[in-house]
Every structure is written in C-alpha cells, then in structure tokens.
Amino acid sequence: MARRPLLVKRQGICYNTGKSSRVPTIIFYVKGGMLVWQETVSVPGPYDFDLALDRLQLDPLHAVDLENKSVKVPVVTDGQRLAVEVKSIGTLENPSFVVRGRDEQLKEAAIGRVAEIFRWDDELINIHAHFQTTDLKPIFDEHYGTPLVLDFEPLGCLLKCIIHQQLNMAFAIRLTERFVHAYGEEVDGVWFYPDAETVAALTVEQLREMQFSGRKAEYVIGIGKLAAEGALDFKKMKNSSDAEIEKQLIKIRGVGPWTVQNFLMFGLGRNNLFPVADIGIQNALKKVYGLEQKPAVPEMEQWSKPWEPYLSYASLYLWRSIE
Template identity: 50%
Template sequence: MWEEEAVIEGPYHFDLALERLAKDPLNKVDRVARLIRMPIYEKEPEVAEIQAVGTVDQPAFIVRGSSLQTKQQVMDRTSTVFQWNLPLMKVHEHFSKTALNGIFEQHFGTPIVREFSLFSALIRPIIHQQVNMSFAISLTEQFVKTFGFEIEGAPFFPNPEKVAALDVTELRNLRFSQRKAEYIIDLSKMIVNGELNLEELAKKPDEEVIKELVKIRGIGPWTAQSFLLFGLGRRNLFPMADIGLQNAIKNLYQLDRKPTYEEMEKFSKEWHPYLSYASFYLWRSIETN
C-alpha cells in the first residue's frame, strides 16, 4: 500500500464533482470522506483511492494504491481522468464575459471528470442512446454487474474480449434492444480483431476521430462527440443534437421552444475554445435544477 499527495492549481471543486459522480451507482463515492475508489484498467487491474484534503481554492489530494510497481501509472491515470492539468481559472475567466457567466459562477470550479477507460467511454454512450437517463444508468449498471467484475468493491466494465464473446440474447435478457446489443458486440469484436484501436484513435484530431467512428454501425455524431469529450477530454465539443443541451439553452435564453441548430451555433460562438465546458456546465444547470 502506498499514498502520494497531489497539489494542483485552483479552483477545483472536487465535492461538486463527487456529487455528480455519486448519481451513478457504479461509482464508489464517499461524499462525507470526500473520496472515490477508481478502477484502474491496466494489464493487472487495480483500484486507486482519491481523497480530497484541500479546498476549492487550494486543492490537494491523497492518492492511494496497492502496488508500488504501478504507482506512476496510477498517478498519471488519476491526473488524466480528473484533468488536474487544466487550469480552471482560465476557463472561468473566459466565460465571465459571456452569457454563461451566471452558470459558471454557480458551479465554480467543477471539473469535467473523464471516463475511467476508453472502452467504457465508447460503450456507455451507445447504451445511453435514445433512452431516458434513469433507465440508461440502470441498464449500464446491470451490464457491468453481469459481465464485468469487482476488485475491492469497485466495479469494472467487462473487457472487449468478454463482450465480443457474448450472444445477443444475453444482452436482450438485460432489456437491451436487438440493435443495441448487436452494436456493442460488433464493436467489441472490431477492437478484439484489431480493426479499431482506441489508443491509436486517441492520438488523432477531433475531426478524424469522428470520421472514423461514425463509419461503425451504431455510432453517430452524438456518440462520437461524447467519446471525445468524456473519453479523450477534448476541450471544444458542442453536441448540438443532445436533448439535455437543447433544454438547457432553452432555459438560459428563455425560449418558448427548443433552439434550432442555427441558434445554437450563434449562441456558442463566444464560448470557443472551451465548448466542452460550456456543454458540461449547461448540463449541470438542468441537473441541479
């Protein structure tokens, strides 16, 4: 067992991040102790514990792991997932001059937390397609608990090999639609067969990632953008087809109907180059209301 302190640049509101993460039963969060147990997807999976010990303005964390041999990998992965390298003050200063100023003040310092693995970052939005949020969360939980595994109480998504070997009926038994079950199994087979390499894909520009992903059955622009935002941590994504985003903009501008794509394009011009944070804080505005 080891532990390491990490001190980063503020603001960083870990408690608000935990509040959001706690809505997913797959995330092992203790909001009182201000910690989360994070699955680490390496050749030998393990669990890291990340605990806040600082404040919003002076953020500090204790990271704990089980193996000294993988300590640096765990620290690097933790920093990547929680995006400790992005100075949020710069982001907030940018939005202080925009129509989103009030929302950014309300959620000051809330970071975008990335998915714990690239595979889960692509599988999760496919599961979430065209269903309401509560059912999407329940379906994802059942998928992971049925076909994944646990280490020290922390759930891990099944690996591509496991999913590729499934039969469609096994997913149908969990209330997956026929097509969605086929999408997930076929995608996993592509990864196992080497037709899709997520690590190599992660090195490409946004446009190339989207172009490559939308060729795959079951993946449209919304799913590809979600992968870029929450899987790869790209900073300038604005998925205009997202219903939650449309509703948030409707509320913000007090429209009597959902905004058109042309209106969303116009509103978002001043939010570059941090469209991902604009998207995220707009989602936060309707989640908390």
C-alpha cells in the first residue's frame, strides 16, 4: 500500500511533504481570513529572472519587487481576477520559483497561466545555442538566459500596442498608466487593464481628456467593442496561425503590421516575429553593425534570415541591448 504524504502542522501552517515532478512543496495557510496556496516550481535553466524583472519594472503598472526578486501578476481565470505572486528562489542555471495566490480552486489554472506568461516551457539553452554562430552572438552572451515574458493580459497587450503607436516611450508609458488607473481595477496591489465591456462603453471625449488623440481614442474604443462582441476571441487565437491572426487584426482600424507583430509576440508568445518598422530594433541594428544611419528594410530582412525560427528572441535581445 502506498504511503500517504506526511502532513506537518506548524504555527497554523500545513506543510504537505509529498513530492511531484513539478512542485516539490505545497503549502496552504490562512492570510487575512482567506486560504492562500503556494507551490514551488522548477524550470530548465538558464533562466535569468533578474533580467526579466529589470525589463518588467520599466512599466510602473507592474508590481515588481527587485530586492525580493518577485512580481505580482494579474491573472484572469474563470472570470475572476486574482493577484499571483511569483518569487525567484533559484539560480540562473537552476531556476525555481515560489508561486502564491488565493482561491485554491483556481490554483491549477493560475499556475498554468503564470507558466505561459513567463515562458517556462521554452528551452533557452537551445535558443542561446542557435545564436552562437550569428551576428547577434555578443548580445545573446551579454543577456544570457533572458526570457521573452508575455504581457499579462491579451486584451491589455493589444490596447497597449495601440496606445504606444507613434509616441515616445516615456509619454506612452504615462498615457497607458493613466488609462489603466482610470478604468482598470486594482486587486491586492496589482493593476488589471479594463475589461472589454468597460472599454467599449468609453467615449472619445473621456479619452481626449487624458491626452489621447481623437483617432487613437476611436481605435481603443473600437478594439473594446470588438472584444465585447466576441469578434476578437483571444482564446481562439491560441490555436490560429500567425497568418490567420494577422489577416483578422489588420482589418481593424488603427491596427497595422507593427501592432500585429508586437501582439503576436507579447500577447500570444509567438517565437518568430521581427518588426522591421520598429525604431528600437533599427537603432539596435545600427549599433550592432556600426552603421552611420538606420538600416533599410531589405538589409534587415537579409540579416535576420539566420535568426529564424527565433526572430522574436532576436527582437527582444536587440531591444535589451539599447534599453
């Protein structure tokens, strides 16, 4: 007969010493009268969570604690919003994380979403090896183990892409922060983007008061209406090809190739996107190749051929090289 896992109670905390391949330790305890779950997850190395947090903290909407090596992630599952804390307790080569949240019934879905956001299934060692014979080797060596972390919400990602269009980064970040603080929701210290119905009900005048342009306000509201009506189904997109998604999104007012590519990369986690129109990537390549001016699109397309099928990682590391 198999032995049951040993349960040890200590100061009101119940430790389950049973083991699993994914979660060495499971802990349940009460915080503020509500049951809190906690699990430890190990992933393949290398994985530099410090560098991931460094990039995440560029956005003031993210609840990043660099000293504690943790971030609170907004997760929506079964229509409920919950804050899930992810804390690094491992190393670059042997990464592991404590994942903590409320509502034990939503635990599996929450951990699954966190794993998706932080790309814990990507084998970064293979991606790093791929670039060792390319012109980007120095950048990949410098940023060794940097993961491509998704935006926390697909709708939020698409809205952010629209808001950031043709704006300098500092103002784009401020404008997005105003938008989320005004119409989103804060749960346990974590900000959630407004849901589709909330965005759909906004007026152009409301967004103009925040310094949105008239057209950009229309684009944002239009995205909200499409999502609220079900014409934009982000769950369905997970099973669609890049080409199918591009064909659908490019028809929407305010959505161009740059927006589609960034959404595919950071909203859905697609690995082979290279936004040639992105000014940051152009400036990074100018630096890599020692150019006096930004490269032309045909040059960029030619240089990028050896970087496939990991163009999204090439894009990320190029951005990191100038941030």
